[in-house]
Amino acid sequence: MDHVYIQNIAQYVGKEITMKGWLADKTDKGKLQFLKFRDGTGFIQAVVFQKDVSPEAFDATKKLTQESSVILTGVPRAEPRAPGGYELSVKDVQVVQIAADYPITPKDHGVEFLMANRHLWLRSPRQHAILRTRARIVKAIRDWFDDNGFLLVDTPMLTPSACEGTTTLFETDYFGVPAYLTQSGQLYNEADAMAFGKVYCFGPTFRAEKSKTRRHLTEFWMVEPEWAYGTLDDYMRVGEEFVSYIVQTILKERAEELKVLERDTSKLEKVTPPFPKISYTEAVELIQKNGFPDFKWGDDFGAPHETIISEQYDKPVFVHRYPTEIKAFYMALDPTNPKVVLGADLLAPEGYGEIIGGGERSADLAYLESQIEKHKLPREAYEWYLDLRRYGAVPHCGFGLGIERTVAWICKLDHVRETIPFARMLEKIYP
RNA sequence: UGGCGGGUAGCAAUCCGGGUGAAUGCGCCGCACUGUUAAUGCGGAUAGAGGCAGGUUCGAGUCCUGCCCCGCCAGCCA
Incomplete structure (x- = not known):
């Protein structure tokens, strides 16, 4: 099956799809993991509930670092609270690569540092x-x-x-x-x-x-x-x-x-x-x-x-x-x-x-x-x-x-x- | 090229009236948490002898000189 891009997500609401991209950010809430996922065409929040995925997939999710490359399988749905209006309910997580300690954090950085890491x-x-x-x-x-x-x-x-x-x-x-x-x-x-x-x-x-x-x-x-x-x-x-x-x-x-x-x-x-x-x-x-x-x-x-x-x-x-x-x-x-x-x-x-x-x-x-x-x-x-x-x-x-x-x-x-x-x-x- | 302001841990800041190798947050690791959005709480590890080279001093991140690098502004232009 071809993978779906975030920019086309609206066409796939309710259908199981695969998305390929990177983890922009993650919020660990225990049995609930919020993944800020990007694929180049946009950003979408993916939600991984422990009960919805295999123990291996959940473990892998918890180990994901910022900018790790990852393939997600799940079902998109409309979610008014999410930026962009859609959210992915994840059923499976496949890690492509665990990224090393990523230099650009969600906090403030100076111009010199950012330009050196353009x-x-x-x-x-x-x-x-x-x-x-x-x-x-x-x-x-x-x-x-x-x-x-x-x-x-x-x-x-x-x-x-x-x-x-x-x-x-x-x-x-x-x-x-x-x-x-x-x-x-x-x-x-x-x-x-x-x-x-x-x-x-x-x-x-x-x-x-x-x-x-x-x-x-x-x-x-x-x-x-x-x-x-x-x-x-x-x-x-x-x-x-x-x-x-x-x-x-x-x-x-x-x-x-x-x-x-x-x-x-x-x-x-x-x-x-x-x-x-x-x-x-x-x-x-x-x-x-x-x-x-x-x-x-x-x-x-x-x-x-x-x-x-x-x-x-x-x-x-x-x-x-x-x-x-x-x-x-x-x-x-x-x-x-x-x-x-x-x-x-x-x-x-x-x-x-x-x-x-x-x-x-x-x-x-x-x-x-x-x-x-x-x-x-x-x-x-x-x-x-x-x-x-x-x-x-x-x-x-x-x-x-x-x-x-x-x-x-x-x-x-x-x-x-x-x-x-x-x-x-x-x-x-x-x- | 000139004027001004800066260079302290991976990043961002505090310390800038000279005096025990100071220091907060993020990031990282662990634990808890089913609605986070820069999550939160608790615990932990790592990390620089403070841009570089000299000088003044009993003692300098802190004062002086030179150099390097960055930012902003100006000239020139799109």
Whole structure:
């Protein structure tokens, strides 16, 4: 007989089934043993009464340690008192392995210890809630693009040169020549958009920045759509529809997980289109009026400035038309004011900062040539990119959304390190 | 990289006005208990010469110096 998974338990109420998994925790009440059992799809309480099982099985139950692997046979039934609503009345217990003294106890632990034991920490209910939410966010992202005419066209991880500069890249030895782990699929995405119209790429991204904050990883996942004939306004409209879809989907599909995480969902419910949109210039005035009178037009936002902006709204907010000087070389100039570019960032509420960056890309060959020179980029590495402006250049736009920051925001976590199974952080790569 | 705060038993904390190798809870073992949810009660064992290296002192976990590691914040960014 095939074994049954906890996530499907409702279909088997009253029937004898077998479940395979691990013992998360146990409460010994003498002739009654409560097993907190998990199988990867969920947690369920199993109850072993001495009179219901063989003496051998009962003995084995009493000897089970935390995280021992075990196969249970029994009958599930509805139990209002149990988390999840179901409970297994056990008829037989088969021990697969008795686990050695398990380091992670149900009591408090520090971050250092938990991260050193990340390979085991993943088994905890809270980590399940986060990573199951992450998986659903990823599916929502793919669904939205797939259903809105975007073609998945992935971009390379290994690149011959930097996208925007060389200081933050991980270098590898590519058959004797340097190659770099990608920090963005952006430029390749533009080639793909000129080929397929509407595309998106989705994969890991690497940045060797010495950033040590709750919002940074050296390896993180990013989804980047790019589409031909798209404008700044198109991008912001797509962005708000897209982000709202993700949030509303999670509210519906991961309500149980958000409850485990004690997430205040009323704040997420408000995330619907349209989002507020303010210009960089308006944002500067806002910052000056709220405690930073010395902030100058032309300065880039720091974390405290972003917080001031996002605190004004109960939805994510777009800040558009940044000074040309502080943005990437490929950004399109605003034809009505060449001091600013047609770019915009989306700032998440509740202090989570920038979760999207993007905008319209320049289609102007001469302008891009001058930008490459101005930014001291190696011209030959960008010839293929310039080709895109020689052969059927069109206005186009795109953006990148950081998965981990989005997960951290939706789950309301203190740090992005819990949003990915094995976080890669500054000088930390174990386990 | 800078600022601040930390590194004491497997884990988490107390001790931080220097003075007999101090110490609580969890975990672990045993006993009791048919409704636990971080169970409870009783009993027991294990465990560090207090991050590492120096220094001051009659005497240092406790003061000083250097180094290592961790956390938070900042810069940079998604």
